[in-house]
Amino acid sequence: MAQAKPKYAYFQGKIVPIGEATISVMTHALHYGTAVFGGLRGYWNNDEEQLFVFRVHDHFERFVQSAGLMRIDVGCTPHELTRVLMELLRTEGFRENIYIRPLAYKAMEGIGVRLHDVEDALTIFAMPFGDYIKPAGLHLGFSAWQRVDDNTIPARGKISGSYANSALIKSDALLAGYDEALVLNADGHVSETSASNFFIVRRGVAITPPVTSNILEGITRRTVIQLLRDDLGVEVVERDIDRSEVYLAEELFLCGTGVQIAAATQVDHHVIGGGDTGQITHRLRELFFNVVSGRVAKYRDWLTPVYSPEKVAAP
């Protein structure tokens, strides 16, 4: 799949052309997966001619916390990271939907597996981005792999090394003809997919695994819980989910910055609900896209505008 390329990156403390943001083959993070990253989206609102970054502070807070788990000093607070990001996005001048990737990594050039006494570095880039996965009609399979365990690699951190686990899960799913896979944790309960959280609906109640089930603590998941409860009047329960409950679900959707809200209608060849996007998923998707693009006043504080209103208003 061809992807648009960034023109610039924040690298070694300044914004540089992307071609200058390069690192040595000896870099620690490349060998040992000793890096953490974030994934944010920016949504272009054509009516307002504005680019809104969704829940930037929450993303950078998790980014700094993930770094802490890996003894990486990002060197910036979430507030400072936001300032740097806004400068980068204005330099790019995007007028479309984008994906943003901050990465903090162990930058030492040399051999030696450890986290302490290894220098850290930070980079951020962003690029135009559409759907990561098709938004409806997904066929999922259960992975033969197990989700990383908190006592193996902290599952709530967005740690580069643990995405080897995600890549195994995703490739096996695609090569077996599925669109994505659900994965069990060490307890045998369903945790999430290779790159998203998930919800099932049973008897009208939305159910999602708790944060202690080796999931990434998704910011979209948190958003969805609030939208379902406060705006759609749907009861939400956070509890362990068994594999067979998934097969019996009325609705099933994935959520995450990449997948956004994506409906699954088959799991291991079991048809979910009636085989179409369920009613709750449908309403949630509509609300979600209104929220992220700035069309719901009460959630405007989740959005950070990139361009100043003066600049936007200019013809």
Ligand SMILES: Cc1ncc(COP(=O)(O)O)c(C=O)c1O
């Ligand atoms: C493994 C994994 N789980 C869940 C998520 C969802 O997290 P968020 O909603 O913060 O993007 C992601 C990232 O998108 C992920 O990579």
